[in-house]
Amino acid sequence: MNTTPPPLRVLLADDHRIVREGLKQVFSDPANGQPEIRVQAEATGGAELLQLLASQGPEPALDVVVLDIAMPGQDGLELLQCLRQRWPSLPVLMLSTYPERQYAVRCLKLGASGYLNKSADPDDMVAAVRKVAAGGRYVSPATAEALAQALGPSAPGPKAAAGTLLGQAGIDSLSHREHQVFRLLSSGHSVTQIGAQLKLAVNTVSTYRTRVLEKTGARNDVELALLARGHPLE
Known part of the structure; x- marks a missing residue:
């Protein structure tokens, strides 16, 4: 009996090819163990992302959308709100070069399942995808600090x-x-x-x-x- 878990299906939305290729390499590394993370589709802009999702019907056959904040055309935050409205059960992991203190709290408030900096350690990237695919929220130490600061002292x-x-x-x-x-x-x-x-x-x-x-x-x-x-x- 085969007990190998099915691969996690990821849609990777980022307009920089070097970022997409780097993430695909991280996710496909055999050292990451199981379940396997497979980039099933890629989008380089907001319109392409929405078209890809719409083509799969009301329940896309995906486990996670990894979405860059700085997307051309419709930016990542606007796309996040659109995804939450049209596909509320689809986890979205936001990806950015910006510090957590600038955008992490906003992304979580808008319904993101997590916020990941592009400079994060590959192990953290894999952990983030697995966490949100399982229905959890990925909060890095830097994001947790940003959340604490947003709550304020009194x-x-x-x-x-x-x-x-x-x-x-x-x-x-x-x-x-x-x-x-x-x-x-x-x-x-x-x-x-x-x-x-x-x-x-x-x-x-x-x-x-x-x-x-x-x-x-x-x-x-x-x-x-x-x-x-x-x-x-x-």
Whole structure:
């Protein structure tokens, strides 16, 4: 009787071929033991990812989607929300080059089963895929620290809580690019500086800034800075 567990079926969504090839090599390493992790499909963009999933019907024959945050077109955070709405039972492991303190908490709040940095140890990558495929949540020590910091040391007063919750809800609704602009604005960068850093036109950055202000309820860059530091909006 064959007792070998079936392979875990992974859809790998990342626009960088070198990242996909590296992860496939990590997952296929025989030293990782059982169950085997097999990359069954690959996507290089949001539209391709959604098309691949839709082609498999209401219940895709997959165990995990490994999804990069910085995807072209529809970014990873928007795709995550779409996946949660259309395929709520499909585990999604977010992949990023950004520190846990910037995005891990947001990803978990939006329904991700885990957050993994691309610089993570191969053993941790394998453990993360297995954990979320089994229905669990993968939380690295860095992510756990980010979660602890997000909870804060104490409960704010009624007025502060209302402002904080409103602003936090707005932050959670930001797309990946909007969140980048938000962080740079709150750090004191000008629209011109942000455009140069992100390789975007100044008008484009200004549009993102307007969206950030609308979503967070902040009136100016000073209030964005206060919101980024965890202070309530007055």
